Structure formats: C-alpha cells, structure tokens
C-alpha cells in the first residue's frame with residue numbers, strides 16, 4: 130500500500146472521475162462494538178466555492194466465541210400491528226388450568242363488575258380512545274379529581290382513577306395483538322397448544338397463568354367468526370401454553386394460522402374496586418385518615434416490661450428498631466398505622482419480622498397478615514419469619530397464577546395447583562403471608578371482618594393505595610387493629626399507564642400519602658423530630674460498604690444514611706486483586722457494546738456486557754478463599770439486568786462457567802425481583818448502548834435510564850462488592866448515572882473502555898450535523 134497523508138495544508142488533488150481508495154484500520158484494546166464517523170471534505174475550487182462533505186459511518190465488532198454463541202438466533206423482525214375491525218362472533222370457551230378456581234375459601238363475597246363494563250370484542254382501539262377523550266372532557270366530575278382525598282370521596286375517586294387506568298391498559302394491550310400466528314401442540318400434554326409470545330417474560334404483554342386469550346382462524350372471514358378463548362396454563366420465557374375447547378383441538382392442524390387478541394386481567398382491578406368500597410363500608414376513616422384525637426391510650430409501659438429480649442439479638446443495639454417493635458406490640462398508634470421507613474438496608478424488614486415474633490409471644494391469640502406487593506418480597510418475609518417462629522403457625526398463600534413448580538405452602542402436588550383452604554383452616558394460623566392482591570381471596574373466602582389483629586405491609590411504597598387496601602379493608606379490625614407499613618418512597622414505586630391517573634396521584638402509595646399529607650407522620654415543627662408512636666425512621670445501614678452507598682446516599686437521602694455494616698463483611702473485597710483501586714470495592718467497567726434484539730422478541734440484550742460479567746465471575750471463583758478472601762457460593766452473588774432477554778442470555782452464559790457448579794443458585798433477575806434482597810456481590814449489566822432506544826425505555830417504563838428509583842434499588846443491594854458494566858457514553862446522558870460514573874472515575878474505580886475518546890467522536894457527529902453534508906453507510910468490518 131502507498132499512503133498519502135491528507136491534511137488541511139496537504140490536500141489530495143482529484144480530476145473528474147478519478148478515485149482514491151481509503152483503508153481504515155481499527156486497533157481494538159477491548160471487546161465490543163465500535164461505531165465511528167469519518168468525513169471527507171472536498172473543495173471544488175480552492176479559490177471561490179464553499180467546500181462540501183461526504184460522510185461514512187463505520188462499525189467494528191470484536192467478540193469472543195462466547196459472545197458469538199450468545200448472539201442473535203435470528204435477525205430482529207418486529208410484529209406488525211394489526212388494525213382491528215369489529216365483527217360478528219361466536220365465542221367458544223376454553224379450558225382453564227386444573228384447579229384454577231379452587232373451592233374452599235373462594236367467592237363467599239362476590240366481586241362486582243366495574244362500572245364501565247364494555248365487552249372486549251367491541252373495544253376497537255379508536256373507540257376506546259374517543260371514549261377516553263370524551264369522557265374526560267365532558268362527563269367526569271372534575272371536582273372529584275381536583276379536591277383532596279377524603280373518606281367522603283374515597284371510593285368514588287379511586288373507582289374513577291382505576292377506570293382511567295383500566296381504559297389505558299385496554300388501549301395498550303391492543304398493541305400486542307398478533308396476526309397469522311401458528312401454534313404447536315404441546316408434547317407433554319396434547320390438550321394444550323403452545324403460542325409464541327415474544328416479550329411475555331418482560332410483561333410486554335403481561336400474561337399470567339389463568340388469564341385468557343382470544344384466537345380466531347386467520348382464514349375465517351365469513352361472519353359470524355368463531356372466536357376460541359384459550360386459558361393460560363403456563364407462561365414460559367417466550368411462549369404460553371393454552372387450554373382450548375375440544376372443538377378447536379379436533380380441527381387443529383400444524384401450521385394453521387391464527388389471529389390472537391390479548392385481554393387484560395381484571396381480577397386485581399376488581400379487587401381494588403371492592404376494597405375501596407369496603408374501606409368506606411367498614412369505616413376505616415381512623416386508619417386511613419388518622420387524627421390525634423382518635424388515638425387510644427397506650428399500653429406501652431406495660432408491654433415494655435413483658436419483653437426485654439429480642440428474638441433477633443442484633444436489634445438490641447439499635448434503639449430506633451427496639452422502640453418501633455415496642456410501639457407496634459403495644460399498639461401505641463392504634464387505630465392509626467405505624468410507619469417504619471428508611472433507606473435501603475436499614476432493617477425495615479427485620480423490624481417487621483421481630484414485631485411479628487413479639488406480638489405472637491405477647492398475645493398467642495393474635496392473628497397477623499403479612500403482605501408485600503411482590504412474591505419475592507413475601508418469600509423473604511416468610512424466610513425470615515421461619516427463623517424464630519414455629520413453622521406450623523405460618524401459612525404462605527400463593528395465587529393460582531403462580532407457577533405450580535414453586536414449592537411452598539398451599540401447593541397441592543396431587544392437584545397440580547394451589548389450593549385455597551376453607552376459612553376455618555386459614556383462621557387457625559397465627560400468620561398468613563401473601564401478596565396484597567392475593568389477600569383479596571381471604572375477603573372473598575369470608576374471613577370475618579376484624580379477624581386480623583395486625584396487618585404488616587412490607588415494601589409499602591411499591592403499591593398504589595387501593596392495592597394496599599385489599600389487604601386491610603374487611604380484614605383488619607377498624608377499631609382495635611394495628612396496621613404497620615414499612616417502605617422507602619425512594620425505591621421502586623407502583624407502575625401506572627394512564628397519564629391522567631398519574632396526574633391525579635393514583636401513583637401515590639398509602640405510606641407516601643400519610644407521610645406527605647398527614648401531620649401525625651411529619652416532623653414536629655418545634656422539636657424537628659417525628660412522633661415515634663407513629664413513625665420510625667431508620668438511618669443505620671447494616672448492609673453495605675460506604676463506597677457502595679455514597680452516591681445513593683447523596684442523591685436520595687441527603688447524606689443521612691449512616692454506615693453500620695459489620696466491618697469484616699463490608700470490607701471482605703477491599704483487597705481483591707482485580708479492583709482498579711484497592712480499598713474501593715466499586716467497579717464501573719465501561720463497555721462499548723451493542724443493544725441487540727433477536728427474532729421477534731422486543732427485549733434487548735448486550736453480549737459484550739455478558740462477556741465482561743462472565744470474566745469477573747471466573748475471577749471471583751478463582752480467587753475465593755485465597756489471600757484473605759471469603760469462600761463464595763453462587764448464593765452470595767446476584768446479577769441484575771433490566772431486560773428479560775439479557776437475563777435469559779446471562780443465565781445461558783453461566784452454564785459455561787465451569788468453576789460455578791451450582792450456577793442455578795445464582796440469582797439473575799430484574800431490579801423488581803431484587804427489591805428487598807441483598808447479596809455479598811452484585812453485578813449490574815445496564816445493556817443500553819444506543820441513544821435511539823432511550824425514548825422507548827421511557828415510554829415502556831423499562832431500562833435504567835431516566836428511572837432513578839430503579840437505579841437506587843440496583844445500586845443498594847451489594848454488601849461488599851458492586852460491579853457495574855455499561856456503556857459510559859450513553860449512561861452519561863442521564864444526570865444520575867453521570868454522577869455515579871464521575872464518582873467511579875474520580876475514585877479510580879473506573880476501568881475498561883476509555884470513554885473520553887468516544888465523547889470526542891460524539892462532538893464530531895454533532896458538528897457534522899450542522900454542516901450541509903450527504904451521508905451513506907459503509908459495510909461492517911468484523912473481527913472475531
């Protein structure tokens with residue numbers, strides 16, 4: 130090759146029709162995906178005319194064999210959205226999963242259909258949309274939404290907000306309808322048909338066991354069209370198994386094409402509608418809108434004598450936790466709720482668990498309901514309760530929608546599903562642990578009003594108020610019952626779709642509403658302190674190394690959080706040889722990856738980030754138990770990724786780590802699955818690497834960018850080592866991430882790709898955008 134160096138002062142001269150070949154070489158120091166922009170400036174006539182440019186975009190990828198193996202199985206091909214037309218139909222009912230609607234505790238108190246009762250089939254998107262706009266402009270009593278929430282307007286206002294949310298859900302779910310899809314007969318159960326639903330693991334669309342889908346044969350064009358309802362028997366990563374009527378199974382042949390319509394599951398919504406009505410019926414005003422004058426006299430001095438010893442001895446060193454347990458057991462806030470709040474790792478869950486143990490000891494006849502919005506948070510509560518409580522006193526109740534492979538209390542293997550025992554059986558347990566929504570089954574099952582002397586709600590900031598009320602209205606004794614709410618409004622909150630419902634504060638949890646709007650839960654202006662009978666604020670973090678907490682503490686907790694984690698535990702990885710800086714157990718590993726999709730799944734993955742994660746994992750396994758490092762098991766490590774496809778690919782990659790024999794014990798999951806959890810080592814893969822998808826993340830409320838609550842939860846799970854892998858150029862566009870990356874750079878915890886260069890590249894691109902240029906894409910140069 131002969132090279133010619135072209136500069137401003139040393140130009141290359143061309144005659145018309147002449148060409149010059151430009152060879153580009155990439156020198157890569159890291160694996161990853163490296164786009165680059167190259168521009169050529171041409172001066173047609175040196176003396177007079179203005180120069181013009183031609184721009185070429187180039188990309189290079191460098192991948193290990195593992196990354197090649199994890200790469201897309203097929204090019205991404207999004208589903209086409211089908212325009213739906215109303216048609217005359219005949220409905221053929223399908224077969225729900227076995228024992229889905231168990232007798233026993235079921236349906237003694239019926240659920241009403243909600244006020245807006247339209248048939249799904251008539252719900253053409255535009256109709257809903259028009260209805261939505263019209264109803265909002267003309268019919269909705271605006272005063273109801275604009276005035277403060279009171280007991281007088283409690284049920285009306287929540288009915289309205291829940292309807293607004295439901296209408297938006299109806300509009301949103303239409304986007305997932307499928308056209309000309311094939312199904313296959315399930316090999317293990319030939320009565321079921323399998324339908325591929327890409328994105329189902331990420332709730333796009335949200336489908337649970339027991340939900341129903343409607344399908345019609347694509348070739349069926351003569352009206353009335355036969356529509357078959359299929360019930361979901363099982364949800365898998367990218368597919369669902371459906372139970373249809375015999376009529377469809379008998380005529381089913383492979384490769385038959387179907388149009389599929391998803392429906393929203395109205396069960397949780399109906400429960401919420403019923404709960405807000407019951408709250409009014411059972412006069413929960415003193416629980417939901419407590420005031421100082423309704424307070425009962427406290428038994429506190431008497432109770433303090435009753436227990437001087439904690440079941441969990443650790444709590445004895447923390448006066449706030451100790452006092453909270455005393456207040457709860459004494460019922461000193463009754464009938465007002467007691468709130469335990471505080472940043473991550475400050476012992477909110479252990480305080481609730483201790484209070485439950487003490488209540489059970491002081492009053493063996495007490496009946497407690499322990500709830501949380503998610504099953505993973507309920508499992509954690511249950512696990513911690515079992516440490517000191519007689520297991521026969523505790524009942525973990527799962528919803529029928531839960532995969533029957535879970536091995537817990539109300540699973541009946543002979544019936545391949547969850548059973549709901551008779552109310553007499555349930556009423557014998559001292560503690561029932563269940564999600565708020567499933568607590569609605571206790572009301573339906575006829576558990577008498579006021580049966581529960583105590584209701585404990587963990588992660589209370591994560592649920593909308595009507596969801597929380599499901600576990601209270603009709604179950605808690607409105608006069609003598611004690612409600613305890615624990616949570617942190619700065620961690621993940623409820624997910625809502627309707628902008629109107631959001632605007633009118635349906636997104637506010639009961640815990641947050643009380644803290645924001647009720648003076649009993651606010652600091653006293655004179656003393657500057659909370660009234661500890663009503664509020665316990667925990668500030669001592671027992672989980673993490675201070676370096677891990679630094680940024681969340683500054684961003685979300687005004688630096689109030691104090692580090693009290695055991696020194697030996699929190700410093701366990703401070704001397705790890707692979708830390709960029711000894712003594713600073715936080716790593717940000719910059720990776721120029723590519724966020725890809727495959728086949729027709731809308732979810733994202735990034736193989737370059739997985740390579741880095743696996744590399745760290747191998748290093749961790751190789752060094753464990755050596756040079757003062759603790760022995761590690763897979764249970765000590767957690768990997769968090771914001772997209773289900775990345776979770777799936779990481780799980781696949783873990784099989785290749787031979788040093789990790791029990792890799793199934795290593796939890797890989799979304800931030801939502803990690804709320805309330807902790808691990809010695811947490812690795813986070815942020816995945817996002819293209820700026821063009823950031824808007825999509827905002828619209829679907831997915832990913833890490835523009836969601837500081839998700840950032841907060843992910844960053845505060847690690848005890849002694851936090852490794853974050855991500856694209857610094859993209860993440861730096863978000864102020865929260867920018868702060869974290871700057872922190873890592875300044876503390877010398879940053880490693881990997883040198884992003885300053887890429888930011889320079891960014892500048893070039895924006896400068897080019899201001900020029901009059903023509904662009905064209907070049908081919909992909911690939912080094913494997």
Ligand SMILES: Nc1ncnc2c1ncn2[C@@H]1O[C@H](COP(=O)(O)OP(=O)(O)OP(=O)(O)O)[C@@H](O)[C@H]1O
Nearest residue numbers: 443444447472473474475476477478479671672805
């Ligand atoms: N008083 C204490 N002394 C020592 N360790 C404690 C104390 N209280 C809590 N811990 C420990 O701190 C860790 C965090 O506790 P816990 O999970 O209850 O916190 P949390 O506030 O519920 O966290 P999150 O907000 O993340 O859900 C646990 O390992 C727990 O055992």
